[in-house]
Amino acid sequence: MAAWQPLHSLSTTAWLAAGFLSLALLHLLCCSPPVTQDAVFTPLLQYVNTTHSFLSSSSGRRSCDYSEGRWVWAPGHARRYNGTACGVKEGQDCLRNGRPDTGYLDWRWQPAGCRLPAFDARAFLSAVRGKHVAFIGDSMARNQAESLFCLLSAAAPHRVVHRDPEPHRRQFVRWAFPTHGVTVSLYWAPYLARSAGKSENYSMPYNLVYLDAPADRWAADADTMDVVVLSAGHWLLNSAVYHNGSGVIGVHAHPELNRTDIGYASPFRQAYRTAVERLSRSGRPRAVVLATFSPTHFENNRMDDPAACARKEPYRDGEKELNRLEEELRSIVVEEAEAAARMNGGDVRFEVLDVTKLAAMRPDGHPGPYMNRDPFAHGARERMQTDCLHFCLPGPVDTFNEMLQQILTKRR
Template identity: 65%
Template sequence: MAVYQPLHQHSHKQSSRYGSVSLGLRTVLAWLLSALLGLALLHLLRCSQCGARERAMVSPLLQYVTSTYSQAVSTYSCDYSEGQWVQAPGHARRYNGTECNVKGSENCIRNGRPDTGYLDWRWQPSPAGCHLPSFDAASFLAAVRGKHVAFLGDSMARNQAESLVCLLGASFPYRMVYQDPEPGTRKFWRWAFPSHNVTVSVYWAPFLARATGKSENYSEPYSSVYLDALAERWSADADAMDVAVVSTGHWFWNPSVYYNGSVVLGTHRLSDLNHTEIGFFSPYREAIRMTIRRLVSSAGRARPRTVVVATFSPAHFEKEWDDPATCARRLPYREGEREVDAMHAELRNIVREETAAARIDGGRGATVEVLDVTKLAAMRPDGHPGVYMKRDPFARGVPERLQSDCLHFCLPGPVDTFNEILLQLLTKRR
C-alpha cells in the first residue's frame, strides 16, 4: 500500500543537505561582507590624518557597509523557532476582538478576564542581532496584493486566520464575503480587503485528509479518516490559493480509524475494534505529505505560490479539562522552565522533514516554508482563554467543575506572533 508508509529513508539526509546548502550561502555572504567591512575600517584608520573632506567621504561608506552587513546577515540567519518571551508593555494590544468578530470563546477581554498582562510580551529570537518586527498590516497586504491567502486545518488554523483578519482590519477596511449559515459554526469563512484586492479564507479540515464521523459531528465516538484522499472543500479550491497556510495536529490524538480506500490500515485509541494500533505519527506524516504534494502540484501556473506549514502548537491542560484551575498561570514560562517534550518535538520534526523534502524535490515552482511555532507556543500557558471562554464564569461563585480552553489563544494574544513570523516568511529576501 503506497499511501501509508513510514518515514522516507532519505528524509534525514535530505534535511541535512538542505541545511548545509543554506548554511554555506550564509557563510559565504557573511565572509564577503566581513571582508568589505574590514577594508572600510582599515581605510578609515589609515585616514586618521586625512582632512575633513576625505573623512566625510569614508564615513558614509562605512555606515552603508555596516548597515548592509547587519541587515543581510540577520535576513539569512534569523531563526524565529528558538528564543524567549520578553516584557514589552502594550505590544499585543493592537485590536479589539469584539470589533473584528473573533470566536466568542476566544474573546477573553469581553468575557471578563481580569488580568491583561498576557498582552505585554513579545517574542525575542535567540540568534544574536535577530529581532522579530511587530506586525505591519500595510507590509502584509502589499506582499499579498491581489492574492488569496488560505488557512487549512483545524481550529488552530482558524485561530491564526482570525488573528490575521483582526491585525489587518485594525488598519484597513474589510468585509465578510462568506460565513457558515449555522450559528456558531466556523468551518468555512472568507474575508476580503478591497484596498489591496486580498482575500483571506479559512477551511475546516482537521485531518487535512477526507474524514467523517466525530470531526464532522462531535456526538460521534470517533473519526474515520481516508489517507488516500484529501478533504474535498479545500482541495477543490487549492488551485486558486496563492498563499496556503497549513496548521493541524490535535485531532490526530483523538480516537480514529484510518483507511486506504475501503481497507482499514489501523486505529488509534480504539482497541475494542480489534484492529492494529498505528498511533498518530504516521497518519500525521502522510496527511502533511499528501497536502504539500497537492499544493505544489499546481504551482506551475502563471504566478508563484507559497506553501507555509505550521508546526504543532501544544496545549496546556495541567489538570482535568473541567478543573477551573487547569490553566490558571498568568506568566509565560522562562527559558529552561518548560522544554518541548518528545511527542511534540516529533510532530515538529515531521513538518520540518516533509517541507525539506519538498524543497529538495524542487517544489515544482512553489516556495515551501516552515512556520515553526512549537517552542514559542509551548512557553505561553498564560495566553489561553481558560475559564474565560465563557462570559463572567465566576458571576455566581466558583463552581467545582468548569470547562476550560487551554488550547486556543485569546484574541488578541500570543497567536498574533504566528502572523508576525508569517509576514517575515512572505517578505524575506531570497
C-alpha cells in the same frame, strides 16, 4: 601640568559614573522583580540584537531563527485590535468574556540573534496584493486566521464574504480586502485529509479518515490559492479509523476493534504529504507554509479544572521543556516541509512556521475558564469548561502572523 588637569578631571568623573552605573545594574539584577529587569534591559538587548542582525546580513550570513528565543516584557505590544469588533470566535474573546488580568497582552517574542518586527498590516496587504491567502487545518488554523483578519482589518476596508451561520462551527470563513484585491479564507480540515464522523459532527462517536485524499472543500479551491498555511495535529491524537484507498490500514486508540493500531505519527506524516502533493501539482506559483504543533497547557490533563492554565506570565527560557510527543509532532512537520522543498524545484515554495517553542512558553495566553462569558458570576465551581489550547484574541497567536509576514517577505 595645568593642561592635563581637565583630562584628569574628566577621567575621574567617568570612572565615578561607571561605578554608579555598575552598582545600579547590580541592584537591578539582584533586587528587582523580573518584569522590571525586562523593562530596563530589553531596549539594550534589542539594540545589540539589531546590530548583530545587520552585521550578519551584511556579511552574507542569515542569523534569524524565529523559532528560538524568549518572551520579553513589552507593555501594550499585543493590544492591537478589539476582538469583539472584528468578530473573533466568542470562546477566544477573553476581554469580552470578563478576563480581569490583561498582562498576557504585554509580552513580545524576542528571537535569538535578531528582532522579530511588529506586524505591519499595510505591508502585509501590499505583499499579498491580488492574492488568495488560505488557512487549512484545525481550530488552531482558525485561531491564526482570525488573528490575521483582525490585524489586517485595522488598516484597510474589509468585508465578510462568508461565515457559517452557527457561530460555534466556523468551518468555512472568507474575508475580503477590496482595496488590495486580497482574499483570506479558512477551511476546516482537522486531518487535512478527507474525514467523516466526529470531525464533521461533534455528536458522532468516531472518526473515519481517508489519508489518500485531501479534504473536499479546500481541495476543490486549491488551484485558486496563492499562500497556504497548513496547521493540524491535535485531532490526530484522537481515536480514529484510517483508510487508504478503499481499505482500512489501521486504527488509533480503538482497542475494541480487531485492527492494527498504527498510532498517530504515521497518519500525521501521511496527512501532510497528501496535502503537499495536492498543492504541488497544479503548476500555480505559491507559498506553502507548514505550521508546527502548538502545545496545550492543561495541568494534570484536566479539561474541567478552572485553574488548569492559571499562570499569569510566560515561562522563561529553559523553564519549560517540550515533551516527547510535542517534539515528535514538530519534527514531522519540519521534515515534511524540507522533503517537499527538495522534491519541488518549480514555482511552489515550502516554508516552516515553527511556533512550537514560543507557544509552549505561553500558558498565560489561553482563555482558560474565560472561554465562556463571566464564568465566575455565580461563584467558583470545582469543575467548569476550560480552554488551555487556543489563545485569546488578541494574544500570543498574533506572533504567529508576525512570523508569517517575515516568511512571505524575506525572498520577495
